[in-house]
Amino acid sequence: MQRNTYNNNNNQDSADSELVFVIETCQNCKSHTWNTRHDESKYLEYFNRVSQAIVERIPSAVTMRNQIPKAYLPYDLYCNLIPNSDANLNTFMQVPRTGSFEVSYKGLLIFSKLQGGYWPNVELVASKCEQIIGADQNGEDVSPYLAAGSTGKVRGASPSKRTTAKKPMGKDVTPTKNSYSPDNSQQ
Numbered sequence: 356m357q358r359n360t361y362n363n364n365n366n367q368d369s370a371d372s373e374l375v376f377v378i379e380t381c382q383n384c385k386s387h388t389w390n391t392r393h394d395e396s397k398y399l400e401y402f403n404r405v406s407q408a409i410v411e412r413i414p415s416a417v418t419m420r421n422q423i424p425k426a427y428l429p430y431d432l433y434c435n436l437i438p439n440s441d442a443n444l445n446t447f448m449q450v451p452r453t454g455s456f457e458v459s460y461k462g463l464l465i466f467s468k469l470q471g472g473y474w475p476n477v478e479l480v481a482s483k484c485e486q487i488i489g490a491d492q493n494g495e496d497v498s499p500y501l502a503a504g505s506t507g508k509v510r511g512a513s514p515s516k517r518t519t520a521k522k523p524m525g526k527d528v529t530p531t532k533n534s535y536s537p538d539n540s541q542q
Contacts, residue, residue, distance in 0.1 A: 374416040376409055376465075376484060377423050377433070378402055379449055379457040393454065401456060401474060408481035413488055421449045430462025432505075460487055463497060464505035471502075 380398040406418040423433050425445050437448040456468035458480055465487065466480045483500045490497045498505075 374413060374488060375424050375427070375460070376406075376416060376418045377427065377449075377457075377459045378405060378418055378420050379451050379455045379459075380420055381453055381455050382421065382451050397474075398456060401477075404477045405458060405475060405480055408477045409484050412481050412485045416484070416488075419446070421451050422446045423449060427461060432459055432462045432464060458484070459505075460484065461491075463487065464502040465500065467502045470504065 380402050381393055382395060402420050409416050409418055423446060425447060427433055435450045435452065437450060439447050452469065454469060456475065457464065458466040465483050466475045468474065487497050487500045
């Protein structure tokens with residue numbers, strides 16, 4: 356049986372936990388064997404190893420495989436979701452990308468196999484998860500613990516205080532009338 360959530364408290368409703376780590380993993384690898392050499396059991400093995408390491412460091416944490424809590428909907432990172440209007444279900448299923456093994460927390464990308472091209476160091480990922488929880492709970496900057504390029508942006512909102520945006524080299528870039536943003540999309 357495939358395990359989609361991992362936590363220490365099997366009676367707890369996983370999506371209601373405040374410490375939910377989302378792990379997007381490639382699945383149905385047999386359907387794309389014509390152009391990849393993926394072994395789905397390796398993705399499941401890494402999900403279990405990373406989940407176990409996270410829960411050992413953060414006992415109240417929950418990991419979810421290819422699903423996200425509905426509370427995470429506003430984060431830009433989670434855009435590949437299957438619609439769910441059932442009020443009794445508090446999660447969305449994710450459509451995983453081919454070759455993905457992505458670890459995130461509240462829209463913050465902690466590890467990306469798609470960006471890096473390599474499997475995670477299980478203990479390092481768990482350590483980064485623990486550090487992000489500590490920094491987030493203390494209102495500190497979490498950007499040192501994120502995967503390259505992660506912004507943690509919320510759809511339709513100004514940039515989060517949780518991350519520090521770096522300015523591009525050279526001159527300042529300011530939005531123009533032709534720049535897209537949710538505020539000026541209807542103009």
